[in-house]
Amino acid sequence: GEDVEQSLFLSVREGDSSVINCTYTDSSSTYLYWYKQEPGAGLQLLTYIFSNMDMKQDQRLTVLLNKKDKHLSLRIADTQTGDSAIYFCAEPSGGYNKLIFGAGTRLAVHP
Amino acid sequence: EAGVTQFPSHSVIEKGQTVTLRCDPISGHDNLYWYRRVMGKEIKFLLHFVKESKQDESGMPNNRFLAERTGGTYSTLKVQPAELEDSGVYFCASSPWGATEAFFGQGTRLTVV
Numbered sequence: 001g002e003d004v005e006q007s008l009f010l011s012v013r014e015g016d017s018s019v020i021n022c023t024y025t026d027s028s029s030t031y032l033y034w035y036k037q038e039p040g041a042g043l044q045l046l047t048y049i050f051s052n053m054d055m056k057q058d059q060r061l062t063v064l065l066n067k068k069d070k071h072l073s074l075r076i077a078d079t080q081t082g083d084s085a086i087y088f089c090a091e092p093s094g095g096y097n098k099l100i101f102g103a104g105t106r107l108a109v110h111p
Numbered sequence: 112e113a114g115v116t117q118f119p120s121h122s123v124i125e126k127g128q129t130v131t132l133r134c135d136p137i138s139g140h141d142n143l144y145w146y147r148r149v150m151g152k153e154i155k156f157l158l159h160f161v162k163e164s165k166q167d168e169s170g171m172p173n174n175r176f177l178a179e180r181t182g183g184t185y186s187t188l189k190v191q192p193a194e195l196e197d198s199g200v201y202f203c204a205s206s207p208w209g210a211t212e213a214f215f216g217q218g219t220r221l222t223v224v
Contacts, residue, residue, distance in 0.1 A: 004153070031211055042115070043154075043202060043215035088154060098144065098167060099213070101154035 006089050006102035012109055018076040020105045022089030027070060029091040033099065034063065034074045037086045046074075046087070076107075084109045113137070115216035117203050123222045129191040132219045136185070136205030143186050144206075144213060145178060149199035157201075160186060161208075172197075193223045 003025045012018045024032065033048040049056045049063045049072070056063045062075040076083055086104040093100050116135045124130050136143045145157040157176070158168040162183035171178070175194070180186040190197050200220050204213040 035215075040217075042217035043204075045212050045214075048211065090154075093156075094167065098156050098159055099146075099154075100156070101146075103151070103153040 004089050004091060004100050004102035006087075006105045008103060009106050010108070012079050012107070014079060014081060014109050014111050016079055018074075018079045018083065018107055018109075020074045020076075020087050020089075020107065022072040022074075022102055024070050024072065024089070024091045024100075026091055026093065026100075027067070031092060032063075032065060032072050033090040033092075034061075034072075035088040035090060035101075037088065037104070039085070043088065079107075079109050081109045081111075083107060115203055115205050115214050117201075117216035117219050119219060120217065121220045121222075123224060124193055126195055126223055127192045129189065130193055130221060132188045132190075132201050132221070134186045134188070134203030134205075134216060136203070137214055139207065140205035140214075141183070141208045142206045142210075142213070143180060144204040145186070145188055146202040146204065147199050148202070148218075149196070154202065157188075190221075193221075195223050197221060198223045 005023045031048050034046040035043045036046045060077045064073045086106050088104045089102040090099040118133045143160040146154050148154045156170040159166045160180045163180050177189045200218040202218045204215045206213040
């Protein structure tokens, strides 16, 4: 079945870059998503990438997609304390918005 | 425009009791989804409504869970009777038909003691 795997925890210093990695199993996924959950808040779509792209950049965020290895990464440049959150990688299933999520990577930003 | 709202935000109940969670999707969104995150693990799909019809309920854990979406508007998720392993955060999401993005609510944290 479909499966999405992420490392559970990442700690970075403020101002450094953060790289959150994810592997997925369904090679037919048309999109891959990154969601962010801040403390006490719901899930917010951070960015997504079409499967025919290798890279997508949006301000401080860079998404890299390696379809051959089924590997997705999210790079946050100049990480700030406000970036502290749980980041979830997700792929769609069944042709709808039904999403398969990873367990989430908790990003901790320290001074 | 209001986002997806869920009620209550927190619920603590005893094992064996009944709890009903509510989700109000964004107005006009045909798709409504329920997800659950248990004990820091992955967020798992529970079910999907298109308007008032259940499109996919493959993720529902067992028959103690009952979801409804009367009139294709808000949805409820009832757990009866609740068990300890039902504890977790229940998320609701909605989207227009054919959209690539689903909008999530803030979740309901359910604790069964």
